[in-house]
Amino acid sequence: MDTSAAWKAQYPIKEPGNLSPRIEWLRNYYFRGLERPWNNEFTSWGTGEPWDVQYDETTFYIVPETYAFFSTLRASFIQAAQPVELHEDFWSWSLPERKAWFIKEVMVNHLPQEILPGDLIAGARFNIQASKCWTREETAQRDKLMYGRKGARSKLKWFYNRGYGNAGATSGHIIPGYEKALRIGWKGIHANLQAAFDALTQKEQKTRKGAQIRAMMTAATMPRELAAKYASLCRDMAEKEDNPERKTELYNIAGNLDRVPWEPATTFWEAVQALWLTHMLVMSDENYPGPGVSFGRMDQYLLPYWEHSLSSGMDRESGKEILKCFWVHANYAYDALIRMGDNQGITAGYGQLINISGMGKDGRDMTNDLTYAILEVIDEMSPILEPKPNVRLHRGSPDQLLDRVVDMISTSQGSPFLLNFDERSMAGMMREAKRAGCENLINKDNVHDYASVGCLENTMVGNDRSGTVDNNLNLLKAVELTLTGGKDLIPAVDPITGKQEKIGQDGPATGDPATFKSWGEFWEAYSRQTAYIISKCVDLYEATESVRARYCPTPYLSCLVKGCAENGLDVTQGGAELNFTTLEGVTFATTVDSLLAIKYLVFDKKECSMEELVRALRDNWTGHEVLQAKAKNRAPKYGRDDDAADDMGMKAMDLWTDEAWKHKTLSTNRQFRPGMLSWNYWIGSGYIMAASADGRPKGQFLSNAICPSNGTDTNGPTANINSVGKVLGGKAGKGNGDWGEYLNSLPNGSSHTITLNPSLLRDPEHREKFKAFLRGYTENGGTSLQINILDAGMLKDAQSHPEDYRTLLVRITGYNAYFTTIGRELQDEIIARESHGCY
Amino acid sequence: MRSLPVKATDVIKTGMAKNNSSSAATILEIQRLSTEDGPGIRTTIFFKGCPLRCTWCQNPESISIRPQLQWTETACIGCGTCIDVCPENALTSGAEGITIDRHLCTSCEMCSRECPSAAMKMLGRAWNLEELIAEAIKDRVYFEKSGGGITLSGGDPAMQANFAALLLKSLKEEGIHTALDTSGQCAQDVLGALLPHVDMVLYDIKEIDPDRHREFTGVSNEKILDNLVYLCRYMETHETPADLWIRTPVIPGATAYEENIRGIGRFIASRLGNSVSRWELCSFNNLCSSKYERLDMDWPFKDRPLMSRECMENFAGCARGSGVDPDIVHWSGPTKMEVGNK
Incomplete structure (x- = not known):
């Protein structure tokens, strides 16, 4: 039998279900992508001045794939910009006031308003590239800071091309105060701003502080005026509508818009409408569609409206129908660059994250009917990318919720949501409060209110910008520099010109490691190099952060972040009550495994000298295959629940996280905090970074986030999980942890992915075991888990690249075998079995 | 390649060698997140050494009580270190990779210690009690959450009974649920010494006919069935073991015929009282054929197809119709794939 043909034909892809004709049409229409006559791609808007600029590259400094396009994108948006007629006083205003006015003018009076057929929520187009509203002088000054010889861009390229990683002040990645916006309406927000302004002295009103609050007041009227436009559009459409049901719907939408988001929401429909408009305008304000602008605990703050509407006669399915429309809207973020790339702008999930379920005060479980309704919506709409769901679990999570979660995992290709684990996450937030001295804002009475941004990055809500993706540092670089006494092991190459750059003494001169007599000396040098790479990252970040703070205010978003009005500072200037920026440690396992291998090969077993090892790495292991095999197979590894190896992991973790806490941004006084999210950097940087002592050649992937290196977790998923929990700090005695007995040195959280065999979920008996597995993760694991289910695609890849999958275990009803060690015929059969769900 | 075909009839001159030590045991593997060897999430400790020679054996590397050398082609980098260090010249390199002359090999472990890529590997090693317990209870939290625990399997733990008894006792003292997976081919007092520390027993009845049992496993089933009856009497008068699962491998050309299944069922119904809480028919599995190749063993079942689903349903x-409580009957294992008929 030709298994590959059968595979294509039979592979059971998850299908959406229980969709009304309305939702089915809206969902299908969305997925028609470029064929759609309507879309939400970026439109560009300008002042008409010759120096005008729209595109801000700093927000993409963390996306290396875009580096080559910066100048092109800047030029194209300038060229495409439609001029907006400016207010006669425009150039006399402060920059934040210009910005607030301009965005509002574009959104209300220039960008077309539309309602898609059958849609129950208004607010369609929001992707814009708007003028930065700079004067000629501001443009020149800012460009000098960016593109001068020591400017941000050249710092970035230096940093990236040498394999340190990347950093940049990035938009999004925040949970705005949506709950409050629904509760008091924009009217309330505006009134508060007015009060803050009135509280200023007349002198202060004339300063930057006064200007900032005035700008925010302008921004705060944008939702009201846009809602009015949509309301009148709905009424026009209703008048022309023949279908009486649709006519009524359109009048109802108009009625909603008459009230919200200006007035407080009363019904569920109003609340979802208000939430969407408020949210989409954040993306307009930042010119940044989606990534990380997250909703927080939606099943908690929408619950009063949900219950109110249910008790006043809303049918539960109608409530879900409103949510499904909201789901479709969130996906239009991807339209921004719909003509770029080969998947119509849809790349990875953008991460407009929602949290559901989780702990409340006193350890109470907060799962409710809306939690389940949202899970139903996810299940019925999936596969769909946005909004990205993250289910919070804890010791007290009810069985019913776990049943639902496990059920959804077993019927999808991998988990349709991330899982967040409250106890470990809250321990991290408590650690943050202590280390940053903000226990008044994060403490045992409110830490359960935390929520996740983007994927799994934990922050507080409505008052917290933690720059969760802003600094991505390859921790492995410090090992490389230790092996060379502070110089690159191999010359950096400019990816555009292909030119090799000269090797210099970049890091501290920690000496020739061949002269080190003990592991202790090596560790000492490694510690200094770690301090150095972190300070280098902080320096690059400062270059972008200081420019953003001066030139890129986002007054609308600032209205939704507590502290900005009070401090009279934009959120980009450190206005939020909680101001962090997160240093994401990338390549953790590769780093730990490299340290373990150096200790094992050179110091403990004396399998080779330090010179030999360094030579092998310079030669990319070519001609040193035996040593490489020893590094790979003989040296201990993180991720096997081996206490000695995991102890090295913990020491490396303590070292770099302690270093991170030592830094703050100079321009905005934001405290650095540690986290471990690797996005896709572990792939790209693998081609830049030299070979590493764990046996990895240049060109092979690095390790991802907090996960053990690919294929090293030979003791299976539970051992892998235990190792992850241990390097985060594990547990202390009762009450001696950061939260309860839990310790956690990563307040941001840590991304952890494991791949499981589908046979673990094959029947009710095994699904019970899997529930217990998740409860075990709550005790021993990290902050967050993505579960992938082994599928035919991965097995086929393992057939072609057996070297990457040496420990891939397949289980066929309890019988285990290492996939790559069995014959081709049996492999084919197993692939075919997985494809058909016959495990 | 040299091969040592396993014949049930050469019983069992070497295999009966037991390990009477209570301080160390030869353990093949410790498998975590086991979901098939008893209730909940378990860690299964595979002992080396088995008194039976089932021709269909799924774990040929567990038959011998001694550590065994294995070479894995996909892991080998071809450096030749093993050949250089072998003091017996038992290793040669050829078109098919490394060949082990198992008559010359003395299991001195030089090659496996020096192999940089772990392609040359000893299956099984000695563990002392303390280190084994420390390793086996690392998943305690998963046991607690799932109602799982630790299963002693193999091979047959009864081949290293003194150690197994101490291990079980220590685990019970740790408050861990214990399961014993045994062939039952041992002296009654050996079994009796293990049972006080066992919460549940997994026990095979492979074949009800004593002659056929001898033909396929090398021994008659007499002692096995006697011990099983003894076990059930023991359970009736003691609090633990509280659970007994019977497993029957359904092997085409051997145990897979209706009269055998019915006969086993009648035996369970008439002789074992209410002690059996689960009777599981396990379908023939061919995944292990590459293990035989790596151990240079011939396997008469290597070309056998899997059972069909209908066939397993039928058995x-x-x-269920054999007189046992039908609710205790389960079947598991792979069956022939029928495309589009999940």
């Missing part, structure tokens, strides 16, 4: 039907 399960026979089992």
Whole structure:
């Protein structure tokens, strides 16, 4: 039998279900992508001045794939910009006031308003590239800071091309105060701003502080005026509508818009409408569609409206129908660059994250009917990318919720949501409060209110910008520099010109490691190099952060972040009550495994000298295959629940996280905090970074986030999980942890992915075991888990690249075998079995 | 390649060698997140050494009580270190990779210690009690959350009974649920010494006919069935073991015929009282054929197809109609794939 043909034909892809004709049409229409006559791609808007600029590259400094396009994108948006007629006083205003006015003018009076057929929520187009509203002088000054010889861009390229990683002040990645916006309406927000302004002295009103609050007041009227436009559009459409049901719907939408988001929401429909408009305008304000602008605990703050509407006669399915429309809207973020790339702008999930379920005060479980309704919506709409769901679990999570979660995992290709684990996450937030001295804002009475941004990055809500993706540092670089006494092991190459750059003494001169007599000396040098790479990252970040703070205010978003009005500072200037920026440690396992291998090969077993090892790495292991095999197979590894190896992991973790806490941004006084999210950097940087002592050649992937290196977790998923929990700090005695007995040195959280065999979920008996597995993760694991289910695609890849999958275990009803060690015929059969769900 | 075919008839001159040590045991593997060897999430400790020679054996590397050398082609980098260090010249390199002359090899472990890529590997090693317990209870939290625990399997733990008894006792003292997976081919007092520390027993009845049992496993089933009856009497008068699962491998050309299944069922119903809480028919599995190749062993079942689903359903039907409580009958294992008929 030709298994590959059968595979294509039979592979059971998850299908959406229980969709009304309305939702089915809206969902299908969305997925028609470029064929759609309507879309939400970026439109560009300008002042008409010759120096005008729209595109801000700093927000993409963390996306290396875009580096080559910066100048092109800047030029194209300038060229495409439609001029907006400016207010006669425009150039006399402060920059934040210009910005607030301009965005509002574009959104209300220039960008077309539309309602898609059958849609129950208004607010369609929001992707814009708007003028930065700079004067000629501001443009020149800012460009000098960016593109001068020591400017941000050249710092970035230096940093990236040498394999340190990347950093940049990035938009999004925040949970705005949506709950409050629904509760008091924009009217309330505006009134508060007015009060803050009135509280200023007349002198202060004339300063930057006064200007900032005035700008925010302008921004705060944008939702009201846009809602009015949509309301009148709905009424026009209703008048022309023949279908009486649709006519009524359109009048109802108009009625909603008459009230919200200006007035407080009363019904569920109003609340979802208000939430969407408020949210989409954040993306307009930042010119940044989606990534990380997250909703927080939606099943908690929408619950009063949900219950109110249910008790006043809303049918539960109608409530879900409103949510499904909201789901479709969130996906239009991807339209921004719909003509770029080969998947119509849809790349990875953008991460407009929602949290559901989780702990409340006193350890109470907060799962409710809306939690389940949202899970139903996810299940019925999936596969769909946005909004990205993250289910919070804890010791007290009810069985019913776990049943639902496990059920959804077993019927999808991998988990349709991330899982967040409250106890470990809250321990991290408590650690943050202590280390940053903000226990008044994060403490045992409110830490359960935390929520996740983007994927799994934990922050507080409505008052917290933690720059969760802003600094991505390859921790492995410090090992490389230790092996060379502070110089690159191999010359950096400019990816555009292909030119090799000269090797210099970049890091501290920690000496020739061949002269080190003990592991202790090596560790000492490694510690200094770690301090150095972190300070280098902080320096690059400062270059972008200081420019953003001066030139890129986002007054609308600032209205939704507590502290900005009070401090009279934009959120980009450190206005939020909680101001962090997160240093994401990338390549953790590769780093730990490299340290373990150096200790094992050179110091403990004396399998080779330090010179030999360094030579092998310079030669990319070519001609040193035996040593490489020893590094790979003989040296201990993180991720096997081996206490000695995991102890090295913990020491490396303590070292770099302690270093991170030592830094703050100079321009905005934001405290650095540690986290471990690797996005896709572990792939790209693998081609830049030299070979590493764990046996990895240049060109092979690095390790991802907090996960053990690919294929090293030979003791299976539970051992892998235990190792992850241990390097985060594990547990202390009762009450001696950061939260309860839990310790956690990563307040941001840590991304952890494991791949499981589908046979673990094959029947009710095994699904019970899997529930217990998740409860075990709550005790021993990290902050967050993505579960992938082994599928035919991965097995086929393992057939072609057996070297990457040496420990891939397949289980066929309890019988285990290492996939790559069995014959081709049996492999084919197993692939075919997985494809058909016959495990 | 040199091969040492396993014949049930050469019983069992070497295999009966037991390990009477209570301080160390030869353990093949410790498998975590086991979901098939008893209730909940378990860690299964595979002992080396088995008194039976089942021709269909799924774990040929567990038959011998001694550590065994294995070479894995996909892991080998071809450096030749093993050949250089072998003091017996038992290793040669050829078109098919490394060949082990198992008559010359003395299991001195030089090659496996020096192999940089772990392609040359000893299956099984000695563990002392303390280190084994420390390793085995690392998943305690998963046991607690799932109602799982630790299963002693193999091979047959009864081949290293003194150690197994101490291990079980220590685990019970740790408050861990214990399961014993045994062939039952041992002296009654050996079994009796293990049972006080066992919460549940997994026990095979492979074949009800004593002659056929001898033909396929090398021994008659007499002692096995006697011990099983003894076990059930023991359970009736003691609090633990509280659970007994019977497993029957359904092997085409051997145990897979209706009269066998019915006969086993009648035996369970008439002789074992209410002690059996689960009777599982396990379908023939061919995944292990590459293990035989790596151990230079011939396997008479290597070309056998899997059972069909209908066939397994049919046997399960026979089992349910054999006089046992039908609710205790389960079947598991792979079956022939039928495309589009999940």
